Amino acid sequence: MSELITYRLDEIADVIDCEHKTAPKVDSSEYYSIRTPDIKNGRLLYEQANRVSAETYELWTKRGIPEAGDIILAREAPVGEVGWIDKDHKICLGQRTVLIKIRSSQIEKKYLLYSFVSPKFKDYLNELSGGSVVAHLNMKDIRALEFSFPPLPEQKAIASVLSSLDDKIDLLHRQNKTLEAMAETLFRQWFIEDAKEDWEKVTLGEVVNITSSKRIFYSEYVDEGIPFYRSKEIIELNKSGQTRSDLFISNERFDEIEAKFGAPVEGDILLTSVGTLGVTYQVKANDRFYFKDGNLTWFKDFKRISSNIIFCWLNSKDGKEQLDNISIGSTQAALTIQGLKSLELNLPSPDVIQKLDEQLVGIYQKVQANQSQIQTLENLRDTLLPKLMSGEVRVQYQTEEVA
Numbered sequence: 058m059s060e061l062i063t064y065r066l067d068e069i070a071d072v073i074d075c076e077h078k079t080a081p082k083v084d085s086s087e088y089y090s091i092r093t094p095d096i097k098n099g100r101l102l103y104e105q106a107n108r109v110s111a112e113t114y115e116l117w118t119k120r121g122i123p124e125a126g127d128i129i130l131a132r133e134a135p136v137g138e139v140g141w142i143d144k145d146h147k148i149c150l151g152q153r154t155v156l157i158k159i160r161s162s163q164i165e166k167k168y169l170l171y172s173f174v175s176p177k178f179k180d181y182l183n184e185l186s187g188g189s190v191v192a193h194l195n196m197k198d199i200r201a202l203e204f205s206f207p208p209l210p211e212q213k214a215i216a217s218v219l220s221s222l223d224d225k226i227d228l229l230h231r232q233n234k235t236l237e238a239m240a241e242t243l244f245r246q247w248f249i250e251d252a253k254e255d256w257e258k259v260t261l262g263e264v265v266n267i268t269s270s271k272r273i274f275y276s277e278y279v280d281e282g283i284p285f286y287r288s289k290e291i292i293e294l295n296k297s298g299q300t301r302s303d304l305f306i307s308n309e310r311f312d313e314i315e316a317k318f319g320a321p322v323e324g325d326i327l328l329t330s331v332g333t334l335g336v337t338y339q340v341k342a343n344d345r346f347y348f349k350d351g352n353l354t355w356f357k358d359f360k361r362i363s364s365n366i367i368f369c370w371l372n373s374k375d376g377k378e379q380l381d382n383i384s385i386g387s388t389q390a391a392l393t394i395q396g397l398k399s400l401e402l403n404l405p406s407p408d409v410i411q412k413l414d415e416q417l418v419g420i421y422q423k424v425q426a427n428q429s430q431i432q433t434l435e436n437l438r439d440t441l442l443p444k445l446m447s448g449e450v451r452v453q454y455q456t457e458e459v460a
Contacts (some may be wrong), residue, residue: 061207064154067200070169071159073121074196075150080117088114091123091177092151093131098172099223101129101148103142105296109149117149117348121156128157128173133193137182137398140171143227153284171219172204175446176439191367206283207448214454215445221439229427229434236427239365240420244369247413248405256405262398266358269394270350272316278304279321283311286348288329294338298428299435302346311347319357321346324364326356328371330392335380339368341425354397362410365417370402 087110089283095106109117117380118194123129125145131138131152150156172178186192206212261267273285274292284302286289293300294444314320321327321340331352348355356367370376385398404410444450 060350061205061372063203063205063232064161064164065200066157066202066204069159069164071121071156071158071160071197072200073150073156073158075152076117077152077154079152079413080109080113080149084111088147088149090117090149090151091129091140091154093134093153094140095151096129096131096140096154096175099139099141099143099170100227102296103146104239107151107408114147114149123130123148123150123156124158126159128166128170129174130155130157130194130199132199133186136186136192136194137173137179139170139308143172148315153193155196163209163210163415164206166218167215167220168206169204170214170218171410171446172201172440174442176443177446182437200225210454213451214452215446218452219438219442220447222434222441224429224434226434226438228240229431230297233424233427236420236424240364240365240417241368241373241417243413244366244373244413246408248366248370249359249373249375250404252404256403257359258401259404260368260398263383263399264355264362267394267397268357270348270355271314271442272350273306273310273347277306277310279282279307281305282307284346286327286346286353288331288333288336288349288352289336291329291348291353292333292336295336299432312344313383314347320345321355321357324359326364326368326371328354328356328392328397332389332391334384334390334392335371337368337371339421344345361407363414363417365414365421366410 081450082090088109088111090107090109090113091101092107098392123146125142127142129140129142129148129150132155134153152436159167159169182194183192185198186194207215278285282305285304285306286300286302290300290302311320321342321344323340324343325340326346327338329342331351349427356364359367371380378459379400380392383395383400384392441450445452
């Protein structure tokens, strides 16, 4: 890599703190409140972000208006995650976030983004913040962060390589959102709009085994082995198709449980049942994990109806309304196994079920193929990123001439 020049962050960018209070949310609007959970690996997860009113947006952007090409940094939970504003969405900052508006003409904005994302820099931020669950970056330290930059043409070349991979990843994510919407539309047409009066009414407990896992105790956790999922991991899998577990049980303990009681297999469904309710994950062919009892409910052994159709129903408007109706608890909402078993749905003829399932299988196979490609591209990007940033892998670029 060429000779590097080092700058403090506040020498090349305006660093703007958030409002230190929660923005009141509304059901629907064009204004997003980006909180720390909405920031992940260079992306902003708009689909899960809270919406706020125009009045709240005006109040929360008085310090600075987030614009395309700006970066949002999470100060804690998790420390150091950054997201790129790819277009002029109307965004305000949630708590514990920072807006970075690059003002230097000698800095390629996406190069700075990838500097934040690089593993070496993430490790540095973790050390700076204390490295604990409640780790926190203060504004003084953020403004004093130092970054080293090669000449602008080389910055642009490196950012172009990494951006091309991210663009393909984003395209596949968008395709999957479209495919999932198609599946929901098909289900609604076949099961809701075209429903017949003579269809059989059944309870969910009659067509699927609804249960949970065997209890795993704290003393059984190990440093590595079989991933142990809670609601947090299932929510991440639902949103992005991937997760990183920080809890494990031994292979021997998993084998023992699997032999005696079974473990999730392809097509089974897990449903978050405490706190954040109704988030689903359909188990994939290569998944190998166990999960926390109580937090998650397990749907398996489907009878007379397919896993794909139950998955669509749980994610449909009708299904979500029924889940809301049976939730219990005032301080922390919960779904019980008995309550889930009692839910009712209308069951069409086997012929209708088979035809709908055939269409859903095709859609979900495409979603899974896209997800596999996303994983491959992300692995390639994550391998290339530190090598490009360190100069271990060089990119060709042309020196910009001054007229």
